[in-house]
Amino acid sequence: MIGLLSANSASMPIDALKVAVPLGIGLASAALLTIKMTSNPYDKSIPNIPVRKGDSSHDKELDENQDEFLIRCEQEYGPIFNLKALNQDLTVISGPMVREVFMNEAFSFGDAIDTLTGVRVFLMSVLKSHKDIDSRITHDLVRDNISPNLPLFTPRIVEQLERVVNEQLGYCEGKVVEKPIKIVQDMIAYAMANVFMGPEVAQQRIVIDTFIQVTYDFGIVIGRDNRKNPWHVWKNKTKYGVLNPLQKHIKVLTDAAGPVIEERRRQEAEAYENGVEWDRPLDIMQRLLDNNDKYGFIDLEDMCGHLLILILVSVHTTTDTSTNLMYYLACFPEYHEPLFQEQQEVLGQIEAEREELRQKKLQSGEFSSAEEFVGTELDPAHDRDLSAAAMKRMVKMDSFVREIFRYRMTRLDLMHLARKPVTLSNGMRIAKGQMVVINLRSLHQSQEYQGEDPAEFRPFRFLGKAKAATKAATDYLPFGMGRHACPGRFLAIQELKTVGVLMVSRYSKIEMIDPSHRNRALLSRIGDPCPSGLIFTSRSAPAKKEA
Numbered sequence: 056m057i058g059l060l061s062a063n064s065a066s067m068p069i070d071a072l073k074v075a076v077p078l079g080i081g082l083a084s085a086a087l088l089t090i091k092m093t094s095n096p097y098d099k100s101i102p103n104i105p106v107r108k109g110d111s112s113h114d115k116e117l118d119e120n121q122d123e124f125l126i127r128c129e130q131e132y133g134p135i136f137n138l139k140a141l142n143q144d145l146t147v148i149s150g151p152m153v154r155e156v157f158m159n160e161a162f163s164f165g166d167a168i169d170t171l172t173g174v175r176v177f178l179m180s181v182l183k184s185h186k187d188i189d190s191r192i193t194h195d196l197v198r199d200n201i202s203p204n205l206p207l208f209t210p211r212i213v214e215q216l217e218r219v220v221n222e223q224l225g226y227c228e229g230k231v232v233e234k235p236i237k238i239v240q241d242m243i244a245y246a247m248a249n250v251f252m253g254p255e256v257a258q259q260r261i262v263i264d265t266f267i268q269v270t271y272d273f274g275i276v277i278g279r280d281n282r283k284n285p286w287h288v289w290k291n292k293t294k295y296g297v298l299n300p301l302q303k304h305i306k307v308l309t310d311a312a313g314p315v316i317e318e319r320r321r322q323e324a325e326a327y328e329n330g331v332e333w334d335r336p337l338d339i340m341q342r343l344l345d346n347n348d349k350y351g352f353i354d355l356e357d358m359c360g361h362l363l364i365l366i367l368v369s370v371h372t373t374t375d376t377s378t379n380l381m382y383y384l385a386c387f388p389e390y391h392e393p394l395f396q397e398q399q400e401v402l403g404q405i406e407a408e409r410e411e412l413r414q415k416k417l418q419s420g421e422f423s424s425a426e427e428f429v430g431t432e433l434d435p436a437h438d439r440d441l442s443a444a445a446m447k448r449m450v451k452m453d454s455f456v457r458e459i460f461r462y463r464m465t466r467l468d469l470m471h472l473a474r475k476p477v478t479l480s481n482g483m484r485i486a487k488g489q490m491v492v493i494n495l496r497s498l499h500q501s502q503e504y505q506g507e508d509p510a511e512f513r514p515f516r517f518l519g520k521a522k523a524a525t526k527a528a529t530d531y532l533p534f535g536m537g538r539h540a541c542p543g544r545f546l547a548i549q550e551l552k553t554v555g556v557l558m559v560s561r562y563s564k565i566e567m568i569d570p571s572h573r574n575r576a577l578l579s580r581i582g583d584p585c586p587s588g589l590i591f592t593s594r595s596a597p598a599k600k601e602a
């Protein structure tokens with residue numbers, strides 16, 4: 056144990072399971088296949104959908120055409136009905152009733168995943184503090200430390216995303232990239248590692264590998280390869296409580312962070328002795344150290360355990376959606392130029408506004424020459440930076456990103472377990488222990504909620520409608536909603552938009568190597584990348600270096 060942190064008994068509990076929930080978007084729905092409920096005491100007024108002759112469940116019908124099947128169920132049986140799918144007895148909740156699931160603490164996303172995978176023990180074993188399942192420490196860490204500082208983090212996020220694109224993709228004349236996700240993994244891992252642990256830690260390749268690899272190790276544990284194995288949950292509970300593959304990642308983080316923290320402490324003490332203010336590093340690790348009285352981590356390993364949970368919920372989800380965004384650009388090339396134009400216009404506007412401000416300051420005598428702006432907030436070198444403010448103005452890119460989530464999400468997802476009996480507003484009763492699943496089709500593919508042509512991909516459908524890609528609500532649920540809505544969505548959307556902006560500004564064309572996989576690309580599930588790679592063509596040749 057490295058005693059860099061002071062022990063604090065006033066520890067807050069953590070719902071480590073809940074923070075694993077984002078993985079539920081893909082991994083846990085795969086893991087739905089792993090367990091069968093033993094009892095299912097239905098309210099008799101909830102209709103059971105009859106299983107098609109010759110089938111033993113509704114899986115085949117869902118596979119054949121999930122939209123068609125669900126529309127038929129909704130029309131014939133109403134918004135709430137029981138299905139046998141994914142090796143489960145599921146109660147499907149549709150339309151406005153969905154709100155009641157997200158707003159009622161009796162429905163738990165975290166409990167659903169634990170029931171399906173037995174992952175709770177596994178996650179808890181990497182933590183020493185905050186082991187209470189109903190705590191929200193990771194939620195609070197993100198809410199208090201990441202979201203409010205997003206504008207400050209943006210330059211380093213952009214720097215890392217740009218750097219990896221330049222190094223690994225660079226100038227392309229029809230360059231074939233078989234596995235674009237590999238490049239995106241590095242982009243997102245470097246960006247997140249810089250924000251979470253600072254540049255000194257993030258420059259170590261072993262740390263980046265941990266940022267990438269940890270979700271895969273976690274995925275193996277929670278189910279992809281174990282689906283249909285009835286012993287899986289039991290095995291997780293017994294085996295992984297002791298032999299935890301996440302431990303090696305904690306060691307990587309503690310080994311990398313330890314010396315950096317020692318050095319920072321030394322610099323801080325030196326600055327104090329010299330009576331100067333220490334230039335406090337801006338990253339989550341430093342903020343956790345500075346606020347350890349509040350967070351109460353036991354030691355460095357414990358703090359790294361919490362950082363690991365943060366990595367688990369953030370890196371793979373953002374990597375997957377950023378990769379998917381590239382495929383959407385490939386499948387809908389007609390939107391490439393409008394997105395690029397928007398970017399040029401926004402950056403041009405900001406440049407002009409900053410120039411106007413500089414002129415005003417010169418006229419007022421506050422600055423006496425243009426050179427004086429160098430190194431200040433109005434330094435002309437930063438006029439066209441992809442700042443948080445610039446990204447906010449790129450409303451077409453925002454709508455494009457939101458439309459991808461709407462279009463892509465699996466129709467039955469975000470399951471919740473009833474922790475106790477619940478009576479819904481229509482009088483229907485959900486029994487304790489019942490698994491409910493959200494019918495996203497009834498919201499994301501509904502004309503009432505989405506406007507015209509909900510079956511079409513229309514990326515600018517949200518323009519001028521006050522429906523930002525971060526706005527969690529009944530009509531848009533990739534991040535859940537209510538008290539447990541994903542607090543990392545502001546960072547995730549910012550990164551996604553930046554990836555989009557980098558792609559359309561650098562590349563005039565992105566194509567699929569094998570367009571026959573188009574549908575797979577558009578509707579791919581998290582953790583299940585499209586088998587076709589991508590071909591990139593640059594806008595212009597790189598500028599020749601001056602002699």
Ligand code: HEM
Nearest residue numbers: 073074077164193194369372373534535536539541543547
């Ligand atoms: C595209 C990327 C992401 C997606 C699709 C996503 C999705 C989700 C979903 C569906 C939930 C569950 C919401 C609910 O219970 O209703 C969730 C929870 C959570 N997410 Fe995200 N997420 C993403 C990125 C991130 C990032 C980047 C972070 C951190 C920086 C993060 C941190 C969390 C945390 C801490 C929770 C638990 C919230 C709670 O239980 O109170 N997520 N996310």
